[in-house]
Amino acid sequence: MTILEFSLLVxxxxxxxxxxxxxxxxxxxxxLVPLLSLLxxxxxxxxxxxxxVSVIATSSGAAAAYVKEGFSNIRIGMFLEIATxxxxxxxxxxxxxxxxxxxxxxxxxxxxxxxxxSRKPRSQADREVPPDPLATGxxxxxxxPDADGPRSYNVQHVPTGWALMFGAGALSGxxxxxxxxxxxxxxxxxxxxxxxxxxxxxxxxxxVTAAASAGVYLNRxxxxxGLVMPVMLGVLSGSLLGARILIKVHTKWLRLxxxxxxxxxxxxxxxxxxxxxx
Amino acid sequence: MLPKRSWSDxxxxxxxxxLLRAGVLLSALVVLVGGVIYLLRYGQSPVDLRAFRxxxxxxxxxxxxxxxxxxxxxxxxxxxxxxxxxxTPVARVAFSIFGFAEExxxxxVVVASIVLLVLAYSFIGSTWS
Numbered sequence: 287m288t289i290l291e292f293s294l295l296v297x298x299x300x301x302x303x304x305x306x307x308x309x310x311x312x313x314x315x316x317x318l319v320p321l322l323s324l325l326x327x328x329x330x331x332x333x334x335x336x337x338x339v340s341v342i343a344t345s346s347g348a349a350a351a352y353v354k355e356g357f358s359n360i361r362i363g364m365f366l367e368i369a370t371x372x373x374x375x376x377x378x379x380x381x382x383x384x385x386x387x388x389x390x391x392x393x394x395x396x397x398x399x400x401x402x403x404s405r406k407p408r409s410q411a412d413r414e415v416p417p418d419p420l421a422t423g424x425x426x427x428x429x430x431p432d433a434d435g436p437r438s439y440n441v442q443h444v445p446t447g448w449a450l451m452f453g454a455g456a457l458s459g460x461x462x463x464x465x466x467x468x469x470x471x472x473x474x475x476x477x478x479x480x481x482x483x484x485x486x487x488x489x490x491x492x493x494v495t496a497a498a499s500a501g502v503y504l505n506r507x508x509x510x511x512g513l514v515m516p517v518m519l520g521v522l523s524g525s526l527l528g529a530r531i532l533i534k535v536h537t538k539w540l541r542l543x544x545x546x547x548x549x550x551x552x553x554x555x556x557x558x559x560x561x562x563x564x
Numbered sequence: 565m566l567p568k569r570s571w572s573d574x575x576x577x578x579x580x581x582x583l584l585r586a587g588v589l590l591s592a593l594v595v596l597v598g599g600v601i602y603l604l605r606y607g608q609s610p611v612d613l614r615a616f617r618x619x620x621x622x623x624x625x626x627x628x629x630x631x632x633x634x635x636x637x638x639x640x641x642x643x644x645x646x647x648x649x650x651x652t653p654v655a656r657v658a659f660s661i662f663g664f665a666e667e668x669x670x671x672x673v674v675v676a677s678i679v680l681l682v683l684a685y686s687f688i689g690s691t692w693s
Contacts, residue, residue, distance in 0.1 A: 288611070293599075346584045356574060358577070361672060367679045375685070497654055500686075507619035511640075512602065512639065515599040
């Protein structure tokens with residue numbers, strides 16, 4: 287295959303990944319690495335580097351739209367970014383030390399988790415929790431615009447959330463993914479932050495987390511311009527397109543289909559990792 | 565909460581939103597230009613990404629990337645675009661420090677500074693040569 291053909295094919299596939307990722311809210315990053323390493327036979331380290339860079343592009347692009355709506359909480363985001371960026375540094379340095387088989391196996395497990403998470407019903411919209419002294423001291427409690435004026439909320443279990451965020455950052459650095467699902471889990475489930483605030487704040491944090499790993503990746507030679515160029519441009523156009531048609535499509539079947547694809551990719555990654563093919 | 569503070573928060577968030585959008589657009593444009601140059605030159609060569617060799621040293625450091633980009637090498641220009649992209653969230657954190665300072669929120673000036681330090685460590689610690 288020539289570089290031109292390869293670039294066009296990779297760009298097209300990345301566009302679809304970005305589009306479906308945006309439509310389903312699962313993010314395209316999680317399928318990029320399996321796609322590149324299983325289908326295009328790219329070394330998993332190059333695939334991880336390309337995926338990480340695309341994650342920065344899509345999250346920054348989406349966050350630009352979200353911050354203006356006033357849902358994301360910049361204090362929660364900034365405070366938890368200490369955890370995610372430190373975790374990412376650890377993960378990115380770990381990526382250079384563990385074998386590619388191990389990375390493929392961890393990736394398979396994370397894919398299975400993402401598929402499970404995407405099928406899980408969203409948490410209840412109305413829950414009242416009492417203020418937590420630590421969260422109050424850190425000024426994490428906030429409010430968001432609702433149908434009938436601003437609604438305020440309290441944040442709980444700050445240490446648990448912080449620890450989960452460190453883990454999310456480490457996985458992001460190790461696998462080159464945004465790990466948005468774990469970030470949302472930490473905020474929505476552990477810290478009891480409203481779902482819409484959790485998802486938008488998570489998106490806001492993904493770019494900063496990924497930027498912390500990007501320096502390490504660049505230095506280790508994981509970022510191949512010839513591969514990142516079609517991947518990044520494809521995913522970015524796909525996700526921008528997805529954000530525009532988001533309202534018009536019925537996403538239930540799309541989510542189900544995408545979860546099935548993720549499960550298949552997970553099995554394939556686990557098989558390749560365990561048999562030493564990756 | 566004081567109404568003044570939430571107004572200021574909203575203003576900061578608007579500026580942040582524009583900053584992020586501009587950064588992503590700029591980087592995508594530079595990557596596209598570099599990509600066209602790269603494909604015009606190497607489009608007909610065979611692909612070789614099956615085995616990991618790591619990038620050549622000039623594409624791993626900020627200094628090397630700048631030299632390659634100024635020499636109008638496709639791969640160097642793409643890498644420069646990617647540097648802009650990586651710099652976008654970093655600029656966002658740097659800007660938040662000013663935003664929090666403007667609101668006299670000392671605690672969050674410190675929090676944002678710690679995040680910026682971690683990012684700087686990841687970058688300057690490993691790639692500036």
